[in-house]
Amino acid sequence: MSTAIGPAAHLGTVATLRRGFRLSPEIRRGLGVTLVLAAVTTVGRIVVPLAVQQTTDRGLLAPGGPDVGVVWRTVALASAVVVVTGTCAYAVNVRLFRASESGLATLRIKAFRHIHDLSVLTQSTERRGSMVSRVTSDVDTISQFVQSGGIALVLSLGQIAVATALMLVYSPALTAVVWLCFLPLLVVVRQFQKAVGRAYTSVRERVGDMLAAISEAVVGASTIRAYGVEERTAARIDAAVEAHRKAAIGAQVRSVLAFSSGQLVAGLTLVVVLVVGTVLAAGGHLSLGELLAFLFLVNLFTQPVQQATEILNELQNAVAGWRRVIGVIDTPADVADPGEAGTDLPRGPIEVEFDRVSFAYPGGPTVLHDVSLTIAPRSRVAIVGETGSGKSTLARLLTRLMDPTSGVVRLDGADLRRVRFSSLRERVVLVPQEGFLFDATLLENVRFGRPSASEAEVRLALTELGLEGWVDALPRGLRTEVGQRGESLSAGERQLVALARAYLADPDLLVLDEATSAVDPSTEVRLQRALDGLTRGRTSIAIAHRLSTAEAADEVLVVDDGRVVERGPHRDLVGQGGVYAALHASWSAQQRGG
Amino acid sequence: MSVAAAPTVRRSLRIVATGVRRQPRWFAAAVAGSTVYGVMTALTAWAIGKVTREQVTPAVEAGHATSGQLLATAGWVGGVVLVNLVAVVVRRIAAGYTMYDVAAAYRRDVTRQYLRLPLAWHHRHPSGQLLSNANADVEATWNVFAPLPMALGVVVMLVAGIVQMVVVDPVLALIGLGVFPALFLANAAFQRAMSPRATRAQQLRADVSEVAHESVEAALVVKAMGRESEETERFATVSHRLRDANIAVGRTRGTFDPVIEAIPTLGTLAVLAVGTTRVAGGDLAPAQVVQIAYLISVLAFPVRALGWVLGELPRTVVGWERVDAVLRAQGEMRHGEERLDGSGPSHAVLRDAHYSYDITTEEGEEARSRVVHGVTIDVPAGSTTALVGPTGSGKSTLANLVVRLVDPERGDATIDGVDLRRAARGEVPGTATLVPQQTFLFDDTVRGNVALGAPLPDREVWEALAVAQADSFVRQLEHGLETRVGERGASLSGGQRQRIALARAVARRPRLLVLDDATSAVDPTVEQAILAGLRQSSAGTTVLVVAYRMATITLADQVVFIEHGRVVDHGTHAELLGRCAGYERLVTAYAREAAERAAVAGDEELAR
């Protein structure tokens, strides 16, 4: 059901470029003018060496002794051309950079947005570090190619065309010889390109692996130190670094071989032209001067050919990066926002209905079996059950972080799949078991729940939850920086922030997945009371191992091995002598301390 | 040469030299290849001249080309071309090895440093920035090795060329040589314009990485709150800044490249103009002018390789500064020589420990915030001590002090009487094990996560899993111990992850086990079983446990109650209940709540 993020490896070079250009329309904007300017630049590249040659032939070596006038005139003219074409080259560069960088920024942002649009399951098919590389280093690769090679490729191709035209003027026969020598190169280069392309694709993947390995060492810093496994972690990173080094060198060797094939052909062409030219000249079909002039032109031809093979190699690197970015963008978002076609949830307390819902994680066993249940609007429900019984899975289905494998989840009678995300996320808020705070102030973190909230509203929310005392005791109050992932707060404090954030969002259905598991009992009891008062009249669902939550709920749902095995008010269930009664007995024994 | 740019060039050359020292062989091979290339390129012109004079011209004049003449022509030119080709292949492959080997070496160094530096340092450096240091910055530093060998070959070529020019005609040579100061001047201007722009672009690249990394880590919360658009907006802001910085870099390069290209051409033209005048004046033969003009134009293309190197240098310096900042970062934990040998449970003591965290204010200023004030805790060998205190009171900080994840600012932490600062490297983790509050699993198999590389037999892994009550669900996993758990254990439930982390600690058979709220995601029955298992298997272990649950606390021989980073009271549970109001309020909160609720319900029933 869920899709993995692909490398879009099926796309060929041209298709990748075409798709890449379409995703970044800015690249094509004004391209016509840029190409015209590039053409001027190309002509300049040919004109100048020609002028040099003409000056030499007609001025310096003029039959009646050097003609100073001619020389100075051509030199002046050529200098003017140099200045004009230099200016054009500058204009081309700047236009190209502006277009490509704008286009790439758009591409980067699109890919980033799409990562967030992918379902949680799709997101988890790739390691975070690797995913990050798709919007960072992969895009950087493309950008670097454009900065160094983009214009040179255009110029080289232009120069090849112009040089061919000039060669034809001197000697069609020798021109044919030159092209005959180069034709096989076209075939060889194509083959090489494929190999080089594969090699660079592997390099890009290794970069992703490397970043993932390094990211583990950075994020897991404290666990690594606590267990003294620095060596082992280092070995894992080294393996990834080494794999990347090998891949990079492999790509380098392939691209060198591809490049040298161009150089080889260029050298051979020179030899063949010399030999054939000598024969032709000896036969009187060509003057010695023409032969020498032609040699000069061959040089003007082979240089850009070599440069172009080189750039095409680098292009493969860029294309490999491009493919990975496109790979993200082309991965279908399988839990998709119905958008315009969808419906909005009407305001007011929400009713929840699970209709024969089953769920299996991709490639795994079924973890929810045919669950049917209704949660009445305004009720406060606690979900309890053993670890791994499927509670968080239930919460994720309820908030449409995932879609059921079979069956339907309905909110207020509407199939969840048809509810617009804008409406859903506003009305239904989940505080997940794995909370996350941003590296910003406490204020900004709470405000994440409702970006439009003012500071006073944030403060009010914290006060209503009874947390103002805690906030004021912090070194900078609301302005305290919480650090990366909130690590400058204690674990319990992080949960307080996450809870305040959800509370500020003011949802009609609040789902708490172990939202207070690390908070001390008396704070938890206080919070519980505050929340009870505040969520009265709304629907709330709380998953908790601390059964105090269940005791306070209107109704308790007991999940066991993917099924709802018991439900009812706490007091009824305790009397039934079932799973819940056992759980609760052990809980209260713990409270009594026995 | 400009004053400002000179240090950049010198500095970057020093950086390059540092890199070369890491891979001298490959670099030497690349330079050797490049030298041959330089010589051969110069020889190509010479070989063509030679065959033209000795073979082609006679053949044309004779009106007939012998096969000997043709063979000699092909042989000379072809030979030079082939040797040149081999040289280029050697140069490029060796340059590739130099570049990637040096980069890999620095990536290893940088990541070693990540593993070595203290947690406090990590708190100050966003993960995304660190990723960028290890990847983009290392790359930026050593990319210069791609064009460098060729540029060195070009220098050889240049020297040869200059000698030839001077021999032919010193006056024209002077004009020709004028090209080089012009190139260097242009480059100096370029360096000065480029450095700040390159620095900015590189910093922004890291900023983009930082936002991307954080946002991807936060993906679940972003989705659950429906904040995709806001996050995209945030990312777009830095991306657009990077775009503008890259355009600024491009504009500078775009100015530099045509100038560098134009200078040799203009030089050639000047040589021609002046040369012709001198020929007309009878000071020079036309062939000499042609030779010098030809030399300059042949050299013009390779000279651009110098431009590439010079163009890379600002990035090299910027990248290096960022990498070097990590490499030079201080604060690594020092270790002593003492061993923590001995068997059986350890005796851990915190004596008058103080601890402050470095915090950054919103304005980016550094400050310190003290969270542990003169705490003394004695955890006798073989005992179980419970650490109890409200949220944010400093329990985790104390736990970290006990296993020396951090060092106290004042006071000391000892195990078996040895000051932890004097213990040898690896001794503390070998003796004391912390199960942190925040579970962290590696992207590895269940076995890998439990054994952490130690060669444990299956039986011991299973035993550890059994103590942590993780054996039954692991058995149900498709590949059992060999199941990969995904990044950070993503394919497991919260409680399952916690239990694997617990098994990991148990498997090490520590002499001191510190559990920091390690069962918060586990249901009551399972927790009971875990505690029972621990009690059985850890007869030889001292346990320090952060807990709220009465059951856990009452198992403890001693309870230490912490508030606001100070020990308020310690003693047995019963003692504390009797004399410490704060403690009593905390641990009986649930019971009181339940009682109250029961009373209210009773009243309601009565009222009915």
Ligand SMILES: Nc1ncnc2c1ncn2[C@@H]1O[C@H](COP(=O)(O)OP(=O)(O)OP(=O)(O)O)[C@@H](O)[C@H]1O
């Ligand atoms: N991303 C995933 N991929 C594959 N399997 C998963 C994934 N997440 C959870 N599971 C499996 O699905 C089952 C139910 O997990 P779930 O997280 O819903 O449990 P839970 O009841 O919330 O447990 P806990 O109390 O430990 O949080 C578990 O067996 C778990 O291993």
Ligand SMILES: Nc1ncnc2c1ncn2[C@@H]1O[C@H](COP(=O)(O)OP(=O)(O)OP(=O)(O)O)[C@@H](O)[C@H]1O
């Ligand atoms: N890295 C840090 N930087 C700055 N302050 C910190 C940092 N870590 C913790 N603190 C602060 O130090 C205090 C003690 O934190 P600690 O994590 O030790 O508390 P705790 O008792 O473990 O709390 P909990 O029960 O929530 O886990 C808290 O006020 C917290 O905000």
Ligand SMILES: [Mg+2]
């Ligand atoms: Mg869960």
Ligand SMILES: [Mg+2]
């Ligand atoms: Mg803690």
